[in-house]
Amino acid sequence: MSTLIESLLHQNEGTALDFKKEQYPFQRATDEQKSELLKDILAFANSWRQDDAYIVIGVEEVVGGRHIPVGTEDHLTDSRLQQFINGKTNREVKLAYEVHTFEDKKIGVIRIPKQERPIYATRDYGKVRKRAVYYRLESSTKIANPDDIARMGRDFIQNTVTPVIDLQFADLQNRQHLGNCIEISSIYYDKPQFSLEDYTQKEIVNIGGHSIKKSTTQPVNYRYWREKEEYIRLTNLFKPVAFVVHNQSNILAENVRIELINNFADTISILDVLPSKPSTSWIENLVDSELIDLKFIRQQKSPIDITYHGNDWTLNVNFGNIQPKSCVWLSEHFFLGSMELEKFETEIYIYADNLSEPQKVNMSIDFTVENRPTLTIDDLDNMPPFDD
Template sequence: MTNDEQLERLRYKGEGADLDFKQAQYRFIGCSDHEKSELLKDILAMANAYRDGPGYILVGFKDQTPHPAEVVGISSEHIDDASLQQFVNSKVQPKLDFRYEERLFDGKTVAVIVIPKQQRPFYLTKDYGKLGKSVVYVRRGSSTDEASPSEVAKMGRDDTEKGRPRIELSIEDEQNRPLPNSFELTFIRFDNDGLPDYENNVRMNVGGVVHTMPSPVPVNRHYWRDGADYHSVLSRLIQARLSLTNRSDFSLSDAKLEVTCITPDGGQVVMMRAGHLPKEPDSRDRSLFRVTPAAFQHLNERITVDDRGSESVCHVRLGNLLPGETGRAQDDLAILPTGPGGYKLRVRILAGEINYPIVEEHTMEVSGPVREMGFKNLKGLMLAKYRKGNAASSSAATRADEKALE
């Protein structure tokens, strides 16, 4: 799906061989062949255009060159992608790869047609509407014309000579070393329902009688549960650093990685951005100052994890890659195996110039004990951080937390 950042960038780009603005929606449903052929012609012309990356037809945008295109939206009929795919590919040779989508942008409904760079030329198998059989329509600049026989021959030669994309995928750990194929981890499991709320009571001696009362300082009542989550995640964490180098003689546009982690038994593996891993818990209540990743969802993140389906999918957007250029994911990928066993990291590589996704896999054998822990074990884990390296510390906050833990 085309994101807001891409559409905003295209708004500021003038019409050309790879971009066409259309103010009004195309006539399609229940219309005559003559009317529908206008849409078909524009798709064919864009598909045959001389360009290095994908072509875009943006509907609901008013061209205002030299100013950014105005978003006017579409309010008429809505077109279904499946119906348009069937319509185009029942009349065009060879099979044309494209995508149609309708979405909200700048508060208005717009339509986007994306046509990846692919083997040309495309043409009709028979006359349709105002279009002729075997005529190759091509977009030149901001206009559409019929290609000459020499142009048609050159299209085939150019695309053949360009060759297949050559890419190099790198999967490393957080130390920039090749990601190992075997890991020794510990799988800690807590009964979170059996963990109490955290309380930091104050003891006061009044007239020889010790009274216990709640601390006047607000505390994090989820401290124990946060600690259990933190330690169970940290003990089974695998971090992967992903990058892609374009070894082709041409640019790759809209390069993207889709990452999944597969288990032999089909179980789901949790994946997330390393920056979204749970932080070491604080016994003090900092909820008023806590900033969660959700607060930044309005920003266009270039690495996201979609866990709504049967398996989590990590999407890494790398953008356009020049020949020889390396694109790196903006954050490491955190992989959390569910237990010992074999795992397979599968990466699908996509770009406007890659007709079919390139798939690479990295196998991992994970071993290690599974430990069931209770509240007493958890307190021992969390107390260890104060005892290790803090023997000489006299911080009041440290002493208070250590006393509370004991």
């Protein structure tokens, strides 16, 4: 920022730059006084320019020379400025207030990027007239006529560049793009019609042909059979799925998120997390439960959000800002399962703050499902325990 301020100090005031020796009246100021700040920001937001506009506070203008940084201790907060401006306009004004130390002096900078126009106040406020479109012309503020306002709208449409976003399935471990179609093979065990019996630990075990009494000092997890059946059934049915998003354009893709609406809830199911391996020991199972609770806390910050509505579900994934020509990989898996052979074809919607309308991507999953009967206690007992 020091380099930017130094550069601005050598530029003349105009359609993208203004210097203020002192802070705008704000704290305990009248509407008439505070309206000067509103009018200036509206004027810069509506001005014809190619780059960001700056109002630099704490600098004394010098005609024909380097402007003098005098600094100020009176600064606005970015949030309060945003609230003050955007509570009075027809659309959100994109701006930011920053405080920087330059030559041991605190300089305030209001940055106003190029954005959609026209922007105007929706009601009278001090010197600012309702619906008047103010704009910056050289170093003065003017009110636009109808032709100017129409040109603002045309210019925005003609000059707006939108990002081009590519979405593919992804192999997160190997960082591979998998395209728009993947195959999933799974096993579907029928769900038990009745609850399985409680688990009881065997007191006699056979080791090397000898019957040995097993110690039972640790309390057992009496839900072990039920938890083991559920774990095997779900981990065999649900398989991990992930995405990678590529911004193919030369501009930032802002606040990218995707939405998948499922209309096959009878056969296609989704989970955000799989159950953990159960233990025959009640103590070890308790520790695992606490780890699950920690995992749940972490999931509160997860980019993945699954909502259920009736027989359907919706998957939303937030990728945040994506830099030009770069990829963002989903940081974790979600899990899909099909209870029968199914080709799952769907449209996924890609949203971004600087997309005028969502992009649609056709994607599909070929499920191959092997059906098996319900797991019995004998089946589960013949499988090795997870805690051995």
